[in-house]
Structures are given as structure tokens and as C-alpha cells.
Amino acid sequence: MMESGVPVCHTCGEHVGLNVNGEPFVACHECNFPICKSCFEYDLKEGRKACLRCGSPYDENLLDDVEKATGDQSTMAAHLNKSQDVGIHARHISSVSTLDSEMAEDNGNSIWKNRVESWKEKKNKKKKPATTKVEREAEIPPEQQMEDKPAPDASQPLSTIIPIPKSRLAPYRTVIIMRLIILGLFFHYRVTNPVDSAFGLWLTSVICEIWFAFSWVLDQFPKWYPVNRETYIDRLSARYEREGEPDELAAVDFFVSTVDPLKEPPLITANTVLSILALDYPVDKVSCYISDDGAAMLTFESLVETADFARKWVPFCKKFSIEPRAPEFYFSQKIDYLKDKVQPSFVKERRAMKRDYEEYKIRINALVAKAQKTPDEGWTMQDGTSWPGNNPRDHPGMIQVFLGYSGARDIEGNELPRLVYVSREKRPGYQHHKKAGAENALVRVSAVLTNAPFILNLDCDHYVNNSKAVREAMCFLMDPQVGRDVCYVQFPQRFDGIDRSDRYANRNTVFFDVNMKGLDGIQGPVYVGTGCVFNRQALYGYGPPSMPSFPKSSSSSCSCCCPGKKEPKDPSELYRDAKREELDAAIFNLREIDNYDEYERSMLISQTSFEKTFGLSSVFIESTLMENGGVAESANPSTLIKEAIHVISCGYEEKTAWGKEIGWIYGSVTEDILTGFKMHCRGWRSIYCMPLRPAFKGSAPINLSDRLHQVLRWALGSVEIFLSRHCPLWYGFGGGRLKWLQRLAYINTIVYPFTSLPLIAYCSLPAICLLTGKFIIPTVMNASNPCLFLVFNIIYIHCFTFSNLMISSQTWQVFSFLAFSFPLS
Numbered sequence: 001m002m003e004s005g006v007p008v009c010h011t012c013g014e015h016v017g018l019n020v021n022g023e024p025f026v027a028c029h030e031c032n033f034p035i036c037k038s039c040f041e042y043d044l045k046e047g048r049k050a051c052l053r054c055g056s057p058y059d060e061n062l063l064d065d066v067e068k069a070t071g072d073q074s075t076m077a078a079h080l081n082k083s084q085d086v087g088i089h090a091r092h093i094s095s096v097s098t099l100d101s102e103m104a105e106d107n108g109n110s111i112w113k114n115r116v117e118s119w120k121e122k123k124n125k126k127k128k129p130a131t132t133k134v135e136r137e138a139e140i141p142p143e144q145q146m147e148d149k150p151a152p153d154a155s156q157p158l159s160t161i162i163p164i165p166k167s168r169l170a171p172y173r174t175v176i177i178m179r180l181i182i183l184g185l186f187f188h189y190r191v192t193n194p195v196d197s198a199f200g201l202w203l204t205s206v207i208c209e210i211w212f213a214f215s216w217v218l219d220q221f222p223k224w225y226p227v228n229r230e231t232y233i234d235r236l237s238a239r240y241e242r243e244g245e246p247d248e249l250a251a252v253d254f255f256v257s258t259v260d261p262l263k264e265p266p267l268i269t270a271n272t273v274l275s276i277l278a279l280d281y282p283v284d285k286v287s288c289y290i291s292d293d294g295a296a297m298l299t300f301e302s303l304v305e306t307a308d309f310a311r312k313w314v315p316f317c318k319k320f321s322i323e324p325r326a327p328e329f330y331f332s333q334k335i336d337y338l339k340d341k342v343q344p345s346f347v348k349e350r351r352a353m354k355r356d357y358e359e360y361k362i363r364i365n366a367l368v369a370k371a372q373k374t375p376d377e378g379w380t381m382q383d384g385t386s387w388p389g390n391n392p393r394d395h396p397g398m399i400q401v402f403l404g405y406s407g408a409r410d411i412e413g414n415e416l417p418r419l420v421y422v423s424r425e426k427r428p429g430y431q432h433h434k435k436a437g438a439e440n441a442l443v444r445v446s447a448v449l450t451n452a453p454f455i456l457n458l459d460c461d462h463y464v465n466n467s468k469a470v471r472e473a474m475c476f477l478m479d480p481q482v483g484r485d486v487c488y489v490q491f492p493q494r495f496d497g498i499d500r501s502d503r504y505a506n507r508n509t510v511f512f513d514v515n516m517k518g519l520d521g522i523q524g525p526v527y528v529g530t531g532c533v534f535n536r537q538a539l540y541g542y543g544p545p546s547m548p549s550f551p552k553s554s555s556s557s558c559s560c561c562c563p564g565k566k567e568p569k570d571p572s573e574l575y576r577d578a579k580r581e582e583l584d585a586a587i588f589n590l591r592e593i594d595n596y597d598e599y600e601r602s603m604l605i606s607q608t609s610f611e612k613t614f615g616l617s618s619v620f621i622e623s624t625l626m627e628n629g630g631v632a633e634s635a636n637p638s639t640l641i642k643e644a645i646h647v648i649s650c651g652y653e654e655k656t657a658w659g660k661e662i663g664w665i666y667g668s669v670t671e672d673i674l675t676g677f678k679m680h681c682r683g684w685r686s687i688y689c690m691p692l693r694p695a696f697k698g699s700a701p702i703n704l705s706d707r708l709h710q711v712l713r714w715a716l717g718s719v720e721i722f723l724s725r726h727c728p729l730w731y732g733f734g735g736g737r738l739k740w741l742q743r744l745a746y747i748n749t750i751v752y753p754f755t756s757l758p759l760i761a762y763c764s765l766p767a768i769c770l771l772t773g774k775f776i777i778p779t780v781m782n783a784s785n786p787c788l789f790l791v792f793n794i795i796y797i798h799c800f801t802f803s804n805l806m807i808s809s810q811t812w813q814v815f816s817f818l819a820f821s822f823p824l825s
């Protein structure tokens with residue numbers, strides 16, 4: 001063991017070691033930046049002779065020593081490095097496509113021309129699989145490679161339900177029933193024994209108790225049928241990634257939403273992006289869309305840097321199958337990173353990567369530092385033009401495509417996933433609907449540009465922690481039996497950096513490990529806003545394919561979205577989706593009218609009344625007709641980027657069904673609950689997927705003020721839903737597709753904030769009793785009936801534990817203390 005005074009190398013995490021005099025090794029005497037001798041020598045070999053932190057040249061003596069050893073190499077490397085650098089900086093694109101910037105449009109068009117050409121090329125070449133067999137083998141951890149597993153059978157199901165053993169479930173249910181009976185007895189006693197001397201107090205307490213009991217019922221019964229699931233990603237591979245055939249995994253569009261780079265650090269957003277780009281999934285099936293609601297040049301510039309850094313990071317991740325693929329979190333892991341690694345080059349390359357990441361981080365931090373103070377004349381891009389988003393509340397839509405087919409390749413020459421920066425248009429006088437609006441803009445942009453059949457959405461502070469997460473989701477979505485009626489696959493939310501006692505109850509263990517599993521046994525987990533893979537068709541407001549269709553209502557433009565008022569009479573019609581037929585007909589029409597010109601075509605499409613639902617973009621409408629995704633061949637490539645700008649304009653959603661029936665639903669700050677609820681009402685089911693290695697991880701608010709604001713926001717969001725037309729107490733009964741236990745769960749999520757009122761009343765009762773000397777329970781029972789005391793307390797405790805209100809262990813103890821001490825007084 002070395003002495004604890006020796007600092008740890010910033011690059012490799014080892015102790016820096018001692019020099020000949022027995023003092024800690026120091027490379028930079030200016031700032032004492034901790035770096036060990038091997039990393040230092042490595043840096044010199046790579047031609048970096050200045051300190052990473054302060055930029056001052058390294059100690060001359062040290063330099064000489066090392067250079068003697070390494071000879072001329074370093075100068076060569078330095079030279080190479082420089083020329084590479086120039087290349088990198090020249091590639092920094094500083095123009096953005098906006099509606100009113102001609103130059104940018106040209107740029108966009110050429111990008112798109114290239115891209116479309118490469119699509120065509122690809123089609124001709126019949127797509128070589130994105131990852132070759134050899135590569136994929138390298139990605140499998142060695143211990144799995146050595147085992148001679150029987151080849152997975154592609155015909156077997158991709159997932160199974162693991163029922164919870166009866167022996168565990170039965171006692172659990174018995175307890176629920178027993179508590180219910182005891183509750184009944186308790187209320188019988190309470191109601192039939194009013195306290196005449198303190199009638200007001202008694203009445204208040206009984207009302208509160210009834211509310212607590214009611215919310216307990218709401219919370220308990222949706223947990224009646226919990227299920228676990230298991231996935232088989234090897235079978236998924238066997239089925240859809242057969243050797244010598246094109247890869248058939250479905251494409252996925254990734255959405256990352258961000259607003260304010262000063263509150264949501266660009267480095268964290270960048271890590272999210274990097275973890276998506278480095279996913280273990282065919283690169284041509286991955287596109288990452290970043291929505292920037294703050295129209296911040298900082299976000300844009302950090303994305304430019306990130307796209308560049310991804311060129312090194314992605315091949316590194318894939319080569320050594322590292323986890324997680326977000327560099328910040330990978331490098332800060334406190335585990336033996338050499339475990340399971342067989343390639344001899346790993347240590348060296350990891351060191352180089354760490355160094356590269358540090359440099360990248362410094363560039364990002366510099367950008368952040370620069371962005372702290374906005375210049376008076378607003379921001380100017382690298383090419384001298386003024387940043388279009390200088391007024392975040394009044395700016396044109398902006399789109400920039402990075403990487404992808406026509407963009408830069410990684411340092412090994414392989415293709416990278418597409419990365420698209422999107423900032424929707426904002427104008428005064430137009431509602432932007434916060435996150436829901438941003439996601440809907442992304443739905444449309446992605447439909448125009450890539451149109452993947454599945455959409456994964458993440459908050460900017462949630463990175464991919466398990467690079468196989470998407471494959472896990474595909475085990476459900478691509479399974480012909482299971483996937484048909486699945487609107488989304490939700491992963492649990494997990495967090496980094498929460499203290500041991502989880503002081504602010506960020507983890508929400510009961511919710512994510514019990515409630516959600518329970519819902520999975522009914523109609524599926526609720527959507528929690530992040531870490532969720534959607535079926536694009538479900539977002540478009542359609543019902544599930546295997547459900548009977550809703551009757552077409554003549555008044556409505558969109559028959560699928562309005563719960564039917566009467567059941568369809570003809571049983572032969574029962575299992576057909578009216579909307580789908582309409583779509584098929586429309587596709588047929590489109591094929592036939594290939595020869596028509598643009599105008600006539602758009603006229604024909606508009607006849608189908610899609611425009612009233614989806615808005616005035618024929619390209620977008622065409623894309624919705626492609627049930628298996630992909631961009632319409634007939635689409636004119638030069639219009640794509642223009643169209644993408646069109647669909648993010650602020651007036652696009654006016655007089656359409658966006659936010660009302662389709663996409664993310666508006667009307668509540670907890671848009672997630674509402675969006676999932678609408679889908680369940682249409683008869684879809686959702687799936688809860690909990691891989692062993694958590695799929696996504698986020699950062700949770702870890703100070704009291706932020707957390708309180710968040711809880712308050714959620715509570716207000718629930719109240720908003722309660723007061724809206726989407727209130728689960730009465731919405732969607734017509735269709736009869738929402739299972740009643742599922743409805744109970746949704747009712748629970750919107751009425752829980754009201755519990756705070758009886759809670760306050762009930763907690764102040766003991767004080768009032770003490771002051772007035774009156775009591776809410778007839779005094780006769782004080783000592784004579786300990787049983788009732790027990791019951792009383794059990795109920796009291798339940799009322800608190802169920803609650804989604806922020807109840808940390810400490811406050812909980814205070815409450816139960818109150819509960820116990822008060823009858824004894």
C-alpha cells in the first residue's frame with residue numbers, strides 16, 4: 001500500500017507514484033495536476049507536452065528523460081496530431097438550418113442530397129449487416145464466448161412471464177383481505193360510537209380516516225397481480241440477425257429533451273447523447289434527436305464537440321464492450337476495470353481515451369464558462385453569422401444533422417448513428433406546451449427524416465446504463481405475439497448519487513419495484529416520462545390492431561381517437577380497425593398516383609382528412625401511412641429538410657389533434673401520466689421491463705428546495721388532470737377498454753395530492769385534543785380495548801406509507817410517533 005498522501009492520477013486512477021527523491025511525482029509544477037508517470041510518458045509519446053489543466057509546458061527535466069527514452073517518435077506524433085486537429089476543427093459546422101437562412105438551407109439540402117443518395121446506394125447493395133459477425137463476437141464478454149452454449153432457438157418466444165409463486169402471493173393477498181375486514185370493523189366502531197362531547201373533532205377525524213382508508217384501497221388493489229418478466233436477447237439475435245442476411249432489427253428514434261443548459265449541464269446532456277450513440281445496436285437503426293427548447297448556442301456548440309468526440313468514444317466502447325457507455329459515469333466507476341478484459345491493448349487505449357475525454361471535458365467547460373454572460377449584441381456563430389436563437393422566446397426553427405451516412409465516420413472508418421439538433425420555432429402568442437410540445441415536435445421531425453417504427457425518449461439527465469436496453473425492449477415489441485398490442489415498454493427510473501438513507505425519497509422504491517410490477521399484471525405500467533420505448537403507431541392515436549374498431553363517428557375527423565358511443569354491431573367488423581383500413585386505402589392511392597405531380601398528390605392526400613388530425617404536411621402524413629416505418633421512397637429528398645422545418649413551426653399544431661388526441665397529450669405538467677392514460681384507454685397494453693443491469697440512470701434533485709418544487713409540480717400536474725376532461729374518474733368509460741383495476745391506479749395517481757388536506761387536519765387533531773382536553777375516541781375504550789389501539793395504529797401507519805407525498809424515513813417516524821403517543825396520552 002502506498003501512503004495516503006500520494007495523489008491519484010487523474011487519467012488512470014492509479015496513485016501517481018514517487019520520484020527518485022521519494023516525493024510524489026509531479027509533472028506540472030504550475031498547478032500540480034495529478035498525473036502518474038506512465039500516463040505522463042504516454043502523453044509525451046502522443047506529442048502533448050503541456051499540462052492538461054493549466055496549459056503550461058511540462059517540467060523540462062522530466063521531458064528530457066522521457067524523450068531520451070522514446071526518441072524521435074514524439075515529434076512525429078505531434079505533427080500528426082496537429083494535422084488531425086486542423087481536420088477536426090474544419091469539420092465544426094457552425095451553420096444551422098433555419099427557415100429564414102438561405103445559406104443554411106443550401107447546406108441542409110446538400111446534406112440531404114448526400115444522405116438520400118447513400119440510402120439509394122444502400123438499397124442497391126442490399127445492406128450489409130451493420131456489425132459483422134466477428135465484431136459481434138468481440139462484444140460478447142469472454143466468459144460467455146467460451147461456454148459452449150446451445151445455439152438459441154429463433155422460434156422460441158422472446159420473453160416469458162415469470163409468475164410470482166402462489167406461496168408468496170397468497171399470504172400477501174390474505175393480509176390485504178384481513179386488513180380490509182379489520183378496516184370495516186374499525187369503521188363500524190367509529191361510526192356507531194360518536195363522541196358527543198367533541199362532535200366536531202370526532203367528525204373531522206372520521207372523515208379523515210375514511211379518506212385514508214379509501215386511498216389505501218386505491219393503492220392496494222392495483223397490486224393484486226404482480227408479474228415478473230424475463231427476456232431472451234440471444235433469441236432476438238438469432239431471429240433477426242441471421243448470419244449473411246441483412247439485419248432485421250427495427251429502427252429506433254431516440255429523443256432527448258433539454259431546456260436550459262445553465263440548469264441542465266451540457267456535459268450531462270452530452271453524456272446522454274454519447275451513451276445513445278454507443279449503444280449495442282446496428283448503427284443504421286439508431287438516430288438521436290436532441291430537442292433544445294432554450295435555443296441555446298451553448299447546447300448547439302457542445303453538441304458539435306460531442307459529435308466529434310463520439311468518433312473516438314463509440315469505437316472504443318464497442319471494441320471493449322464497456323458499460324456504461326456514458327464516459328463521465330464509466331470513468332468514475334469505482335470497480336476493477338480490468339476484470340473480464342482480455343485484449344492486451346485495453347489498458348493503453350483506456351488511458352488514451354481517458355485523456356481524450358478530459359480534453360473534451362475541458363472544451364465543454366470552456367464553452368459553459370463562455371456562456372455565463374451573454375454579450376449585448378447576442379451570440380455569434382463561428383462563421384460570423386448571428387445565432388438565430390438569440391431570443392429564446394422568439395426565434396425560427398433550427399435543425400442540424402450531424403454524423404450519419406453522409407456525415408463524419410468514426411476514427412476506424414465505420415458509420416455512426418445520426419445525430420440531429422432540433423430547436424422548434426418559438427413565437428410570442430403561441431403556446432409551446434413545455435416538454436410535451438417538444439416531444440411532439442420531435443415526433444414530426446423524426447417522422448420526416450427517419451421515421452423509425454419505435455421511439456425511445458429520455459430526459460437530458462438520464463443516460464443509457466445498459467447498452468443492450470433497446471434489445472430488451474425489442475424482445476417485447478418485435479415479438480409477433482406479444483408486441484402487437486404493446487404501446488410502450490417502460491423501464492424503471494434509477495438514480496445515481498443518492499445518499500444512503502435516500503433523504504428525499506428519490507428512489508421511489510415502492511413505486512418502481514412494487515406498484516409498477518403490479519400494474520404490469522393488469523394492463524401495464526404507467527408512463528413515467530423517461531426511459532420508455534414507444535410504438536410510433538400508438539402515438540398517432542390509433543387503437544391496437546387486435547382490438548375491435550371504434551365505430552366511425554361522422555362528426556369527428558379522427559374516428560380512432562374518440563371513444564365510441566356504441567358498440568359495433570356487425571361481429572365481422574369487430575376485429576378490424578377502421579382507421580387502419582383507411583390507411584391501407586390511402587397507401588394504395590399513393591402508389592397509384594406516383595405519376596401525379598406534387599400538388600395533385602397533396603390534394604389527394606388531403607381528401608383523406610388526415611390534415612385535420614396531423615396538420616398540413618403531406619410528407620408527414622405520408623410517413624404515418626408507413627406502418628413499418630422508413631422514409632417514403634416517393635418523397636422528394638430536397639423537400640425533406642424544408643419539411644422538417646415546416647413541421648416544427650409554432651403554428652403547425654393549430655386546429656389539429658396534436659396534444660389533444662395524438663402524440664404527447666397537453667393539459668398537465670405531468671404530461672406523462674396523461675399520455676400513457678390515453679393509450680390505455682384505447683385498449684393498448686404496456687410492458688414493464690427490468691433488466692438485471694438497470695437500463696437507464698438519471699440524476700435526481702438532491703437538495704430540499706429542488707425536490708420540494710418537483711413534488712409540488714407533480715402534485716399540481718395531478719390536480720390539473722383531475723380537473724380536466726381526461727379525469728380517470730369519468731373519462732373513457734365508453735370504450736370499455738380500460739381495465740377497472742388500471743383505472744383505480746390512475747385514480748390513485750391523480751387524487752393522492754388531496755390526501756395532504758386530511759393529513760394536515762389529522763395531524764393537528766392531537767394538539768387540539770391536548771389543548772381542549774377533549775378526545776376523538778370515547779374514553780371508555782382507552783385501556784380496555786388494546787386491540788382497537790393496534791388497529792387504529794396500523795391504519796394510521798398505512799395511510800402514511802402508501803402516500804406518494806414526500807415522506808422520508810424521518811418524517812415518517814415523526815408521524816408514527818404521533819400516531820402511537822396520542823392514544824396513550
Ligand SMILES: O=c1ccn([C@@H]2O[C@H](COP(=O)(O)OP(=O)(O)O[C@H]3O[C@H](CO)[C@@H](O)[C@H](O)[C@H]3O)[C@@H](O)[C@H]2O)c(=O)[nH]1
Nearest residue numbers: 257258259293434435438459460528529530669670672710
Ligand atoms: O419546456 C420544457 C420543459 C422541460 N423539458 C424537458 O423535460 C424533461 C423533464 O423536466 P424536469 O424539469 O427534469 O422535470 P422532472 O420533474 O425532473 O421530470 C420528471 O417528471 C416529468 C413530469 O412528470 C416527466 O416528464 C419527466 O420525464 C420525469 O423525469 C427535461 O429533460 C427537460 O429538459 C423540455 O424539453 N421543455
Ligand SMILES: [Mn+2]
Nearest residue numbers: 459461699700
Ligand atoms: Mn429531471
Ligand SMILES: [Zn+2]
Nearest residue numbers: 009012036039
Ligand atoms: Zn496514470
Ligand SMILES: [Zn+2]
Nearest residue numbers: 028031051054
Ligand atoms: Zn498545470
